[in-house]
Amino acid sequence: MEFHIVVCAGLVPDPLQTLEPVMGPAGPGLKNEALLPSVIDPWAAHALFEAAHLARARPGSKVWLVSLAPKAKLQQVLMVVAQKVPFDLVAVDGPANGFTDASACAAALADAIAAIPGLDRQKLLVFGGWESASRAAGTTLQMVGERLGITEQFQGVDAVTVGADGAFEVLERIEGGRHQVATCSGAPAVCGWATGSLHEPPNSPQVGMMNMRTLMPALQKARAASVPLAGAFGAAAVPSARRDTRVVKDMSPDAIAQEIVEWIRQ
Amino acid sequence: MDPSMSVLVIVHTESDGALATPALEAVNAARALAQQLATPFHVGLVGAVVEPAAAALGTCGAASFRAVAGDAFAQARYATDVAAAAGIATAVGADLVIVPGTSRALRTAGGLAQRLGGVADTHVVGVAASAGVVSITRWFYRQRIEGTMSRTARPWVIALETGTTPAWAGAPGAGGVEAVAVSVETRSAVTGVRAPSTGEQTVRPDADLLLVAGAGWTKKQADGQVHAEAAQSAILGFLRASKASLGGSKSLVDQSGEGQAVLPFMTHLNQVGQTGSSPRHRKGLATCCHGEEPHVIGWRFVTERRAVNLNANCGWAQGKADVVYVADAFAVMKKVNELLGA
Ligand SMILES: Cc1cc2nc3c(=O)[nH]c(=O)nc-3n(C[C@H](O)[C@H](O)[C@H](O)COP(=O)(O)OP(=O)(O)OC[C@H]3O[C@@H](n4cnc5c(N)ncnc54)[C@H](O)[C@@H]3O)c2cc1C
Numbered sequence: 001m002e003f004h005i006v007v008c009a010g011l012v013p014d015p016l017q018t019l020e021p022v023m024g025p026a027g028p029g030l031k032n033e034a035l036l037p038s039v040i041d042p043w044a045a046h047a048l049f050e051a052a053h054l055a056r057a058r059p060g061s062k063v064w065l066v067s068l069a070p071k072a073k074l075q076q077v078l079m080v081v082a083q084k085v086p087f088d089l090v091a092v093d094g095p096a097n098g099f100t101d102a103s104a105c106a107a108a109l110a111d112a113i114a115a116i117p118g119l120d121r122q123k124l125l126v127f128g129g130w131e132s133a134s135r136a137a138g139t140t141l142q143m144v145g146e147r148l149g150i151t152e153q154f155q156g157v158d159a160v161t162v163g164a165d166g167a168f169e170v171l172e173r174i175e176g177g178r179h180q181v182a183t184c185s186g187a188p189a190v191c192g193w194a195t196g197s198l199h200e201p202p203n204s205p206q207v208g209m210m211n212m213r214t215l216m217p218a219l220q221k222a223r224a225a226s227v228p229l230a231g232a233f234g235a236a237a238v239p240s241a242r243r244d245t246r247v248v249k250d251m252s253p254d255a256i257a258q259e260i261v262e263w264i265r266q
Numbered sequence: 267m268d269p270s271m272s273v274l275v276i277v278h279t280e281s282d283g284a285l286a287t288p289a290l291e292a293v294n295a296a297r298a299l300a301q302q303l304a305t306p307f308h309v310g311l312v313g314a315v316v317e318p319a320a321a322a323l324g325t326c327g328a329a330s331f332r333a334v335a336g337d338a339f340a341q342a343r344y345a346t347d348v349a350a351a352a353g354i355a356t357a358v359g360a361d362l363v364i365v366p367g368t369s370r371a372l373r374t375a376g377g378l379a380q381r382l383g384g385v386a387d388t389h390v391v392g393v394a395a396s397a398g399v400v401s402i403t404r405w406f407y408r409q410r411i412e413g414t415m416s417r418t419a420r421p422w423v424i425a426l427e428t429g430t431t432p433a434w435a436g437a438p439g440a441g442g443v444e445a446v447a448v449s450v451e452t453r454s455a456v457t458g459v460r461a462p463s464t465g466e467q468t469v470r471p472d473a474d475l476l477l478v479a480g481a482g483w484t485k486k487q488a489d490g491q492v493h494a495e496a497a498q499s500a501i502l503g504f505l506r507a508s509k510a511s512l513g514g515s516k517s518l519v520d521q522s523g524e525g526q527a528v529l530p531f532m533t534h535l536n537q538v539g540q541t542g543s544s545p546r547h548r549k550g551l552a553t554c555c556h557g558e559e560p561h562v563i564g565w566r567f568v569t570e571r572r573a574v575n576l577n578a579n580c581g582w583a584q585g586k587a588d589v590v591y592v593a594d595a596f597a598v599m600k601k602v603n604e605l606l607g608a
Contacts, residue, residue: 019560021406137389155372176470177469185453195534195541230387238410242585246589254601256591263570264508
């Protein structure tokens with residue numbers, strides 16, 4: 001059985017960037033937000049690679065990437081992502097900021113998914129990152145699923161193993177570094193992915209060329225969505241957390257071990 | 267203040283009908299919030315069996331206990347859990363719904379809010395009301411920016427991070443439970459729990475100590491060789507002797523994933539940092555970690571921190587740890603294990 005896989009992925013600042021919140025009249029944002037280099041949200045990127053892998057194994061399947069972010073940034077980041085795996089882009093022009101409301105974001109994503117021409121809801125798997133690296137809430141995909149009437153949902157997913165009939169087994173992260181194992185009779189379902197098990201695919205110019213055909217038109221067609229801040233913010237700050245580090249340089253390993261063991265036993 | 271504002275806490279029971287610590291923390295937070303708002307609070311229970319939990323909370327002061335119970339609700343499964351929670355919240359007419367930040371409750375917090383036509387916030391580390399205004403504190407950008415905010419939208423589902431509030435403790439009492447009827451169909455079934463394929467359980471959220479291992483353990487050492495076996499026995503020996511939890515840097519867990527299998531017991535579930543977890547432990551010992559500033563948030567919630575590194579300027583330690591020992595971690599940890607009797 002083939003799948004129609006829709007991957008929801010936002011953009012986040014490159015994790016190596018320093019982030020500084022600034023309070024505006026309406027609420028917080030990031031300093032130089034428009035200039036910060038962005039990447040596709042890491043766990044959502046894993047979801048995209050897993051989706052492409054699954055689609056390849058199931059002839060007739062198709063992957064869409066639905067992304068809500070400022071259009072100009074989407075264009076930049078997708079030039080790179082488009083070289084990785086084949087997909088059709090559905091772009092929604094709106095803020096990518098972590099302080100915005102998950103429900104409004106979910107509403108915009110669900111509307112965009114519902115409007116995809118040719119999408120078969122009975123074959124639909126909604127994929128995305130379990131939690132974003134910006135809002136880091138893990139609520140958006142659940143809300144998208146509810147809006148689309150999908151009540152088979154899985155979060156913190158590291159593996160989906162599909163059988164010949166389309167039924168699948170899914171591993172979800174739970175406490176203690178373990179996975180909960182569940183079975184589901186098949187699509188439609190929502191999977192919020194964690195790391196999964198695939199590596200980032202190498203860049204492929206052919207895939208890039210193919211994606212480019214739908215990418216630019218999708219960006220031009222991108223509808224604007226209004227996604228307000230989640231609430232009235234009293235503050236947003238990076239807590240100053242600098243510690244006075246005692247640097248111990250000329251102690252023997254045995255003496256250090258002794259000190260560490262005493263500290264552990266305290 | 268709105269005197270009709272109602273507070274509800276929804277918790278899942280364990281297989282024996284008891285409540286685990288995160289559930290008791292959520293009850294305590296809901297109780298305190300209701301007191302600040304001068305409004306009653308209600309308890310919602312979901313699980314196979316709920317009477318022991320209701321009895322344990324008998325004197326917590328809840329205005330009512332509602333429950334969705336039965337074998338179908340023993341499973342941590344989205345379809346049944348979200349239906350149960352929505353049924354209870356609707357029966358109570360709740361404006362504020364507190365749930366614990368367990369994997370089970372987090373799986374449905376957003377879906378619950380959507381069903382109720384409300385909003386949700388997760389990973390909340392503080393909730394309080396002042397002059398009738400409820401505000402929460404949570405981290406944005408994965409533990410990098412801390413924000414305080416309030417919302418006017420209701421119902422508001424608030425998932426409270428575990429370990430951030432004291433657990434409710436009090437005498438048991440007779441708690442009358444009202445059953446809430448919920449009908450739900452699902453195409454999913456939970457079939458079990460799988461421990462890491464490596465056989466050894468190394469992630470222990472309740473441990474006093476977190477050992478963070480970095481990629482240095484798998485790098486060529488002074489003699490130009492990689493000492494995988496020594497690294498493995500140093501780390502596993504320490505975990506067995508100290509009962510510590512094991513965290514790893516992204517570099518290290520990625521290596522295991524790439525089949526280098528230098529430290530086969532390391533999985534992505536061990537990863538701490540910006541795209542991993544930020545566990546809460548009283549103490550943390552980082553060994554062979556360099557990291558960059560954003561990734562050191564892996565031990566944001568570790569209170570006392572020490573590090574062992576060959577490089578005194580290691581980014582994981584300077585300004586982040588209380589003590590950095592400039593030394594060979596292989597030698598230090600071998601001796602530590604001897605002293606611990608490993
Ligand atoms: C999108 C993205 C997301 C990321 N997310 C995360 C994340 O969640 N978590 C994370 O950790 N990283 C993350 N990173 C990676 C991060 O940038 C660093 O690459 C990584 O943390 C460094 O790993 P390390 O400290 O183990 O290794 P290295 O940087 O290789 O450092 C090894 C250290 O070991 C020391 N050492 C070597 N031998 C010994 C010895 N015998 N005794 C003592 N010390 C020794 C060395 O002095 C050195 O300091 C992310 C990167 C990106 C791009």
